[in-house]
Amino acid sequence: MRNSRSTPDMRENNNSRKPHRMKPAVFVMQQLEMLGLVDEKLESNAFLRTLINTIPDLVWLKSPDGIFLACNPPFERMIGAREAEIVGKTDHDLLERELADVFRKHAIKAMTSGAPCVNETWLDFAEDGYRGLFETIKTPMRDQQGAIIGILCIARDISALKQAAENQRLAASVFDNCQEAVLIADSDNKIVAVNRAFTQITGYSSEEVLGKNPKMLSSGRQSETFYNGMWQSLQRYGLWRGEIWNRRKSGEIYAELLSIATICDDSGKIQRYVAIFSDISLLKEHEAELNRAANYDALTGLPNRRLLTDRLQQAILRTRRNSGILAVCYMDLDGFKQINDKYGHEVGDQLLMSITQRLQYVLCSGDTLARLGGDEFVALLNDQQLERDYFPALERILDIVGTSVNHEAYELTLSASIGVTFYPHNNADGDTLLRHANQAMYAAKQNGKNRYHLYDTEHDQRMNSLQSTRKRFVEGLENGEFELFYQPKIALDTCRVIGAEALIRWRHPERGLLSPGEFLPIIENSDLEILLGEWVTDSALAQLSAWSGSGIDFEASINISTRHLQSPWFVQRLAQKLAQYPELPHKRLQIEILETAALEDFVQSSEAMENCRKLGISFALDDFGTGYSSLAYLRKLSVEVLKIDQSFVRGMLGDDGDRAIVEGIVALAKTFGRKTVAEGIEMPELIPVLAEIGCTHGQGYGIARPMPVDVLMAWYESYCNRSIDRRSS
Ligand code: C2E
Ligand code: MG
Ligand code: MG
Numbered sequence: 001m002r003n004s005r006s007t008p009d010m011r012e013n014n015n016s017r018k019p020h021r022m023k024p025a026v027f028v029m030q031q032l033e034m035l036g037l038v039d040e041k042l043e044s045n046a047f048l049r050t051l052i053n054t055i056p057d058l059v060w061l062k063s064p065d066g067i068f069l070a071c072n073p074p075f076e077r078m079i080g081a082r083e084a085e086i087v088g089k090t091d092h093d094l095l096e097r098e099l100a101d102v103f104r105k106h107a108i109k110a111m112t113s114g115a116p117c118v119n120e121t122w123l124d125f126a127e128d129g130y131r132g133l134f135e136t137i138k139t140p141m142r143d144q145q146g147a148i149i150g151i152l153c154i155a156r157d158i159s160a161l162k163q164a165a166e167n168q169r170l171a172a173s174v175f176d177n178c179q180e181a182v183l184i185a186d187s188d189n190k191i192v193a194v195n196r197a198f199t200q201i202t203g204y205s206s207e208e209v210l211g212k213n214p215k216m217l218s219s220g221r222q223s224e225t226f227y228n229g230m231w232q233s234l235q236r237y238g239l240w241r242g243e244i245w246n247r248r249k250s251g252e253i254y255a256e257l258l259s260i261a262t263i264c265d266d267s268g269k270i271q272r273y274v275a276i277f278s279d280i281s282l283l284k285e286h287e288a289e290l291n292r293a294a295n296y297d298a299l300t301g302l303p304n305r306r307l308l309t310d311r312l313q314q315a316i317l318r319t320r321r322n323s324g325i326l327a328v329c330y331m332d333l334d335g336f337k338q339i340n341d342k343y344g345h346e347v348g349d350q351l352l353m354s355i356t357q358r359l360q361y362v363l364c365s366g367d368t369l370a371r372l373g374g375d376e377f378v379a380l381l382n383d384q385q386l387e388r389d390y391f392p393a394l395e396r397i398l399d400i401v402g403t404s405v406n407h408e409a410y411e412l413t414l415s416a417s418i419g420v421t422f423y424p425h426n427n428a429d430g431d432t433l434l435r436h437a438n439q440a441m442y443a444a445k446q447n448g449k450n451r452y453h454l455y456d457t458e459h460d461q462r463m464n465s466l467q468s469t470r471k472r473f474v475e476g477l478e479n480g481e482f483e484l485f486y487q488p489k490i491a492l493d494t495c496r497v498i499g500a501e502a503l504i505r506w507r508h509p510e511r512g513l514l515s516p517g518e519f520l521p522i523i524e525n526s527d528l529e530i531l532l533g534e535w536v537t538d539s540a541l542a543q544l545s546a547w548s549g550s551g552i553d554f555e556a557s558i559n560i561s562t563r564h565l566q567s568p569w570f571v572q573r574l575a576q577k578l579a580q581y582p583e584l585p586h587k588r589l590q591i592e593i594l595e596t597a598a599l600e601d602f603v604q605s606s607e608a609m610e611n612c613r614k615l616g617i618s619f620a621l622d623d624f625g626t627g628y629s630s631l632a633y634l635r636k637l638s639v640e641v642l643k644i645d646q647s648f649v650r651g652m653l654g655d656d657g658d659r660a661i662v663e664g665i666v667a668l669a670k671t672f673g674r675k676t677v678a679e680g681i682e683m684p685e686l687i688p689v690l691a692e693i694g695c696t697h698g699q700g701y702g703i704a705r706p707m708p709v710d711v712l713m714a715w716y717e718s719y720c721n722r723s724i725d726r727r728s729s
Contacts, residue, residue, distance in 0.1 A: 058123075058134065058155035061141075064111060064148055066090045066104055075155075080126025099123075103136075107151050110138040114148070123155065132159040181256075183275040189213055192272070201256070201279045203249030214275065219253045221245040230260070234273070238262040243280065254281040297371040299349055300356040308370035308378055312430040315368070315380045319423055326423040327381040327390045330437035333401065334415045334449040336375035347407055351414070358400045362393070378434065387422050387454075394418060394452045402450065415450035417441055426457050436460060469522045477535060481507050484539050486556070487706035488716070489677060489699045492691040495723060497716060499555030501592070501699060502540045503706045504532070525563070533564035537577055543709060544588050545581045552716075557590035557620055562597035566604045571611040578615060586616030590641070593619065595627035598637065606637055613638045620677065625665055635672060642669050644695070646680020653686065666694045 052059050052072045060071035068086050071079075079086055079094050091100035102121065110117035116139040124131045134155040141150040175182055181198035185191050191214060194206045202209075202217060209216070222244060233240040241259045248254060258277040262270045295307035303311060312328070319326040333355070340348035352375065359369055359377070368380040379397070384390050397418065404413040419440025421433055428436065436455045444453035476482060486500035506514040523529050540558045547554050564570060578586055591612065598605045598621060609619050620641035621627075625648055644665050652659040662678070669676045678690045681700030690698055704715055 055154075057157075058153075060086075060153045062107060062151045062153065064150060066107060068094075069150060077127040078123055078125050078155075106136065106138050107153075110151060111140050111148050114140055116140075120158065121155070132157045133162055134158065180276045180278045183209075183214060183277075185214060185273040185275070187270050187272070189273065201248070201254075201277070202246070208249075217246045219245045219247040221253065234260060234262055238264070244277075254279055255284045256280060297373075300353055300371050302356060302377075303368060303370040305370070305372050308368065308372070308380075308434075309430060311368045311370070312380060312433065315382060316423055316430060316433075318382065322383075324382065325384055325387060325390075325425070327379075327384070327387075327393075328421050328423065328433045328437045329379040329381065329394065329397070329452070330419040330434065330441040331377045331379065331397070331401075331416050332418075332441050332445070333375035334417055334445070336414060339412055339414070343407070343410065343412075347412075350407065351405060351412060354405050355401055355414070358403070359397065362396045362400050378437070387425070390420070390422075394420065398450060398452065417444035417449050418452035419444055419455060420452055421455035426455060466522060470526065470528060473519060473523060473528060474531070476506060476508065477531065481509065482532075482535065483507055483708065484536065484543065485706035486543075486709055486712045487699055488704045488712065488719075489555075489557075489697050490687075490703055492678070492687055492695055492698050495687070497554070497719065498697065499557065499588075499590075500712065501557045501559075501706070502536060502543075503559070504536060505706075527563075529561040530564045530567050533558075533560050534573070536560075537574065541577055541581055541584070541589065545584050548584055548588070553588070555588050555590055557592050559592045559622065562593060562600060562605060565591075565593060565608050566601060570608055571615070574612060574617070575615055587618060590618045590620055592622040592643065595621045595624045598639075599627055599633060602633060602637075609638050623679075625661055631668075634668070639674065641675045641677055641697075643677045643679050646700070649678045649680045649686065649690070649700070650682055653683070653689070662690070662695070663693050670694060 052070070055072060056074065058072070058075040058078055060075045061069040063069055068089055071083050071086055076083055076086065081094070086094060091103045094100070095103065099121070102119075106117045106119055116137050118135065118137050121134055121136050122131060123134045135158045136153060136155040139152045139154075140148045141152050143149045175193075175195050178195065179197055181201045182193075182195040183191060183198055184193040190211050191209045194204075194209055198209075199205055204217075226244075230240045230242070239259070239261050242257075244256055244258050245253055246256055256277040257280045258275060260273055260275045263272040263274060265271050295304060296302065297304045315326050318324075336348065336351070339351060352371075356369070356371070356377075359379070363369055363379060363381070364383065366382050368378075370378045370380075372378060381390055381393055398416055401414055401416040404411045406412075419437045419442065421436040421440060423433055426433060426436060436457075439460070440453045440455035444451050447453060483505050484502040485505050486502055488497050488500045490496060491498050504516050504520075506519055508514050523532060536558050537560075540556045544554070544556050578584070578589075593605070593609075598609075612619070618640040619638060620643050621637070621639050622643045623645040624642040625645045642665060644662055648658045648661045648665075650658075652662050666676050668674075675696045676694075677697040677699060678686070678695045679699055681687060681690070681698045681702045684702045686700075686702065687698060704712075704719075707715065
C-alpha cells in the first residue's frame with residue numbers, strides 16, 4: 001500500500017460530486033453551516049482545536065457522506081498533506097482505493113449502527129514511511145436532536161502493544177510446549193511457576209509444587225558443598241549450569257542437566273530464579289553403556305587393556321605413595337587353544353568365565369584383574385612389602401586355574417603360565433612393566449608351563465644391549481664394513497697352495513679390525529647368521545670368479561652356520577648364486593660346518609648337504625674331533641673333508657695323546673674315503689709329520705695367517721717363488 005500510495009492531488013478522483021471545484025475553506029464552511037456546526041463557540045474555541053491537535057492519536061472528522069472536515073497533525077503526517085489540502089476531500093481522493101473502501105465501509109457501518117465501529121488497520125505514513133497497526137474507532141456524531149451529523153475518527157497505533165502481546169503469547173507457548181522443564185521461583189526460592197515438561201519429568205503437577213522450595217526435588221546424592229557452589233555461582237555470575245541427580249515424585253532418582261539463571265530488577269536485586277532442565281537419564285545410561293564397552297571386556301566383565309593401563313598407572317602412584325611393592329602378573333592359560341579347538345568357542349568362553357570367577361575369589365579387593373583378550377589376563381597385586389610375600393598368592397592363582405572344571409560330560413583341566421615383574425624394583429613405566437611381565441610369561445612357558453617366572457631386570461638389560469649391538473652389526477654389513485680374509489691351505493705332500501679358507505673380519509670404524517670371536521657371539525642363534533652367511537657366500541663366489549678369471553684355480557671354503565644351512569631356502573639361494581657365475585666350476589666352493597652343529601639336527605643338515613652336493617658343492621666338517629661324531633653318522637654325512645681341530649694339531653708334537661687322536665682321525669678319514677685338513681699348523685715342522693701320518697692338507701700360522709685378498713696374492717707370488725727356489729736348490 002505504501003508504494004502504491006499517490007499524493008492526494010495526483011489521485012484520480014472517483015467521487016462524482018467533485019467537491020474540489022470549490023476552494024476547500026469555502027466548501028467546509030458551507031458544510032459546517034449546513035450542519036449547524038458553525039457557531040461562535042466552535043469557531044472561536046481554540047481550546048478544542050488545541051485539544052484535538054494535542055492528541056497523539058490520529059483524529060479526523062468527516063461529514064456523513066464522507067467528506068473530510070478536519071484532522072490533526074498526526075493524520076496529516078499519515079496522509080502526507082496539510083489539513084487545508086485534506087479538508088473537502090474524500091477517502092478516495094486521498095487514499096489507495098482498497099483502504100478508502102474499507103474506511104468508507106466502516107464509516108457507513110458506524111452510522112447505520114449508530115455505535116462506534118472499531119477496527120484494526122495497517123496504515124502507512126506518507127511522511128516518513130512508517131507502517132503500523134492502528135486501532136480505528138469511528139463514532140457517529142449527533143446533533144442535539146440525535147441526528148447524525150458526522151463521524152469522529154480516532155486511530156491509535158497499537159503495533160507495539162500487539163507485538164508485546166504476541167511476544168507474551170509466544171513466551172507462554174514456549175513455556176508450555178518446550179521439551180525442557182522450566183521452574184520459576186521467586187526471590188525467596190518459592191516456586192511460582194512450572195511448565196508441562198516439569199510435570200512430565202518430575203511427576204509433580206504445578207499445584208503440588210507452587211509455593212514450595214525446589215529442594216523438594218533433591219535426591220540427597222549431592223553434597224552440601226555442591227549446593228554451596230551452586231548458590232555462590234548464582235550470586236556471583238547470575239548463572240549456574242551442571243548435572244544434578246534429583247528425585248521424581250515416584251521416588252526414582254534421575255539425572256538432569258540443569259541451568260539456573262537469576263532475573264534481577266533495575267537495582268540488581270534478584271527477583272526470580274529460572275531453572276531449565278532436561279532429563280538426561282537415558283543419556284547417562286547410554287554413556288555408561290559406552291563406558292562399559294570401552295573399558296570392560298564383554299565376555300567376563302573384567303577391565304580391558306584400556307582400563308588396565310589406567311589402573312596400572314594409579315597402582316604405580318599408590319605404590320610410590322605407600323612405599324610398597326606392586327606385582328604386575330601377566331597370565332596366559334596353557335592349552336586353552338586346544339580346548340577351544342576341540343570343544344568349540346562356547347565351551348572356551350564358559351571356561352574363561354569360570355576361571356575369571358575363581359580368580360576374583362582369590363584376589364583381594366584392592367587388586368585388579370583384567371582380561372587382555374583371548375586367554376591372556378593381567379593381575380595387579382598390591383599391598384605387600386616384600387616380593388616373596390606375593391608368592392603364596394601366585395601359587396593360589398596357579399592352583400585355582402589348575403582345578404579342573406566339569407563341563408557336561410567332560411572334565412576340563414587347564415594351567416597357567418604367569419610372568420611377574422615388581423615395581424619399583426623394576427622401575428619402569430606401565431607399558432614397560434606389562435611388556436616385561438609378558439616376557440617373563442614366555443619364560444614361564446618355556447620352562448615348562450604351569451608356573452610363574454619372575455622377570456630378571458639384568459637379563460633384560462643384557463638383551464637390550466644385545467639388540468643395539470645387533471642393530472650396529474646390520475648397519476656395518478650395509479655400510480660395507482665387513483671383509484673376507486683368506487688363509488691359504490696347502491697340500492701337505494707337495495706344499496702346493498690348493499686354496500684358502502675365507503674368514504670374516506669387521507673393519508669397525510671405531511673399534512678397528514675385529515675377529516669373528518668378537519662379534520659372532522652377538523648374532524648367535526639369530527637370523528643375522530643367515531644374513532652374514534649370504535653375504536659371505538656372495539663375496540667368496542665373486543672372489544673365486546675373479547681368481548678364475550686371472551687363471552688362479554684356488555678353492556675357497558666358507559664357514560656356514562647350521563641355522564643358515566637348515567634355513568628353508570638355503571639350497572635354492574645357493575643355486576641362484578652359483579648360476580650367476582656359469583664359468584665357475586662349482587667344486588671350487590667348499591662349505592665348512594662345525595662338526596658339533598651338523599650333528600645337532602642331523603636329518604635336516606644331511607638333507608641340505610645332500611642337495612648341495614647335487615649342485616657340485618663339497619663339505620668339510622670343521623673342528624673335527626671335538627664333537628664325538630659317531631661312526632654311523634660320519635658314514636652317512638656327505639662330507640668330503642674332515643678338518644682336524646687345531647687343539648690336537650698344535651699339541652701333537654709334545655703330546656702323544658693328541659698325536660694319537662690326529663692319527664686316529666686320519667685313519668678314520670682314509671677308511672671312509674675322506675680327505676683331512678690339519679688346522680692350526682703353527683710350526684712348519686708339523687708339515688712333514690702330518691704328511692707322514694697321511695693327512696692330506698693343512699693350514700695354520702706356520703704356513704700363513706689369514707689375510708686380505710690383495711696381501712694373499714702378494715704372499716702367493718712370493719710363496720711360489722720360494723717353492724721354486726727350494727726345488728731348484
Ligand atoms: P675356523 O673355521 O675353525 O677357522 C680357523 C680359525 O683358526 C681362524 O680364526 C684362524 O684365524 C685361526 N687359525 C688358523 N691357523 C691358526 C694357527 O696356526 N694358530 C691359531 N692359534 N689359530 C689359527 P678366526 O678367523 O678368528 O675365526 C674363528 C672362527 O670363526 C672360525 O673357526 C669359524 O668358526 C668362525 N668364522 C670365521 N669366519 C666365519 C664366517 O665367515 N662365517 C661363520 N659363520 N663363521 C666364521
Ligand atoms: Mg672353518
Ligand atoms: Mg676350525
